[in-house]
Amino acid sequence: MSRPSDHIDSQPAPAGDGITQPKLGFVGTLRWFWRQLTSMRTALFLLLLLAIAAVPGSLVPQRSSDPNGVTQYFTDNPDLAPVLDKIQAFDVYSSAWFSSIYLLLFISLIGCVIPRTKHHLQALRAKPPKTPARLARLAGFTTRTAPAGTDAAAAVASARTLLKQGRYRVALFDSPREFSVSAERGYMRETGNLVFHSALVGLLVVVGFGSGFGFSGQRVLVEGQTFVNTLLAYDSFNPGRFFNDTGLDPYKLTLDDFQVSYETQNLDAFGQPLDFSALVSVTPRGGDAQAGKVRVNDPLRTGGTSIYLLGNGYAPTITVRDPQGTVVFTDSVPFLPQDANLTSLGVVKVPDGLAEQVGLLGFFYPTQAETTTGSYFSSFPDLTYPVLTLNVYAGDLGLDEGVPTSVYNLNTDHMEPLATRTSDIKPLELKPGETQELPNGLGSVTFENATPDAAEGDYSESVPRFASFDIHHDPTQGWVLLFAVLVLGGLLTSLFVPRRRLWVKAIEQADGSVRLEYAGLARGEDPALESAVAALADRHTTLLERSNPAPKTADPA
């Protein structure tokens, strides 16, 4: 079978091999090394090593899947983290040691599969092997006496037909008084095994290279905003190694409406989200806008990309005016949700237009409630009683130093707190549509109501929402799926197709009768072999009896 020499069905190496071997020489050493690498034992060892090596990545946060977790880990374990980082514990699955294990495994795999494939291709064309001299030692061995008048050669010929019908490959052999048919089936078992292992290689290759040709990017859109699929329009963009941005299809994506629904009937799950739907319109270049929908678990595929709904929240519209009433800032500012009831945190920076630079640190409560100690929290994620509180700072926003700053972060190191929980003036508190003066006569701030005409007390649409989208392009995904299907198909074939040999022998006895012998040999797991031999013997003798309706002489052996 050209299997590794330590495969359970291989012949053990002749005694003395490897013990009395003199000098191997360079080529000999290489060959020895290669044989070790492609042995079953090495494959097993590497598989188990791979399993063990994968464990640490589940114990320590990974940069690839949880970058914030890694940052947190560094904060929590300042001594341990750098050491772990040295051994690539935060990048386990791309680490040198993890990669070398699976690369070795796949080299071993290729080294194992190629000779087996060659051998199997030959086996597919070869005739079944010669019938063994003595069948008695083999599985399911059984004998029958052919009906009187049966010709040994004819008996074997009919067995051959029977086996061929059973999709066996057959070969006839005869010696002076012995005729036999040797049959083999189940080549698909080995084929399946080879397809399985080769498809694993394919999978590794497309997964390894595939990500290099794609990209992923993120973009936040407030209701009503539009995004054009170009490099600059992304909030963050992670191209693969071989990605070329001329491949971007500049379609337009508009978030028309973001719909949410929350549980209100079942008190055990009160406030739990039931549905998030981003209603969008997509305008292909030179085409007309088409309505579409993006939901969790239900991406929108367009322009060679897939658009996923990643998150959502509120984007209160905030306007800042100078003391004369001139607008110096107005925008819908995405606030980051902090908890399940969407208490949200956001920042407004007003660098120009006022007497000083002003920073606003805002908390938004879609349904405001108060604890016994007087602090606010949100008790429901939808807009029942929205309240915005703003801490006001004045001074240097730190924007002029050329260091990029996050829009979600306010650096108050060089700012004076004018209205905070600890200052004399308490934070400003606004409901939709309300305006308040900024301290020190700096101007005013307004929390705009998106639906000023709604009925008194109906705030359900008063604050715009935002959705964050993840936009991906991975040209090799189809290949990955194809190889995965091959893996599964190969596996099923190789584990469930029995590969077996069957033999039927007809021996002319001295008294002129014909003795029939049947036996089989499993090649790999084959629980049904013995019953298959018995069934063949039964069918064959019935067939012979029918074509030779002689008086009953069958030996009940």
Added chain:
Amino acid sequence: MNLNELSILSLYSAMAVYALAFIAFSVDLAKRSAAVSSAEATTAPGVAGESSAAGAVAGGTTTLTRISARIANDAATPYGRSSSLRIGVSLTVLAWGLHLVAAVLRGIAADRVPWANMYEFAMTGTLLIVTVFLIVLTRTDLRFLGTFVTGLILILLGIAAVQFYVEVAPLPPALQSVWLVIHVFVASLGTGFFALGFALSFVQLLQFRREERVDTAKPGRLKFLKTLPSAATLENLAYRTNIIGFILWTFTLMAGSIWAERAWGRYWGWDTKEVWTFIIWVIYAGYIHARATRGWRGSRSAWLAIIGFAAVMFNFGIVNVFFKGLHAYSGL
């Protein structure tokens, strides 16, 4: 009483009946030991005789695995019909019925598949373990595993009821997908086969030690083992059970990837749960390889099956609850 309360009632009843079944199966094991002792008493002092017989069995079965893998009840001491065994099976079937009712009622109460949080997953997963066991019983006599299966179910259901219970809640958007139905169901089914394979591998190891001891004429303590199939037969049974589990697990992995692509935009991202699913897959691939590697068939490969199942339990019980990841699934 609403449907969910009925479901809980039914589940607790099922647990009570499983406990009775467990007792019946344990009585049967005790009876087996007694039968072995009395058989020994009648053939005493012929320890040597037993030894050679067992030797023949062991010798015979090595060729049996090579040439054909017929499932024979090749127990060293044949063990006839047993009323406690029949009672055990009947009680298990009854408990299974109650268990099924509990799962179905929970599903109707929640208006969706009953496997969307740890509690429900434990309930449905254990139901599938018993289902697999009962179906396999119609083809092969594995009733001697009754103590193990009912014991495992009792422990898991006990933990689920006490630690994991949550009220009926609607599916969060992240779990609203046909892939929840497919992926989780196939994973549970695979777990059912792995559980049985684990039990068989475990008994195989015990049996192997007994057979070794018989060869050196040292008596062992677990007498009932003599009424069970030989280590080689147990190994074949374990292998067949485990490869079905492995195929289902392979499918779980792939279905999970497809779902991950739809939900998170990438088919694979080494999330903790993905990592453990992968580890389990690799361990069982190792097990299958070990069976085909000279020097590893037998006890060594059995250990891999045991480690594999330990990883499955770890993945369910520990990773879900204590590890951070995207699979915010436990509902706790």
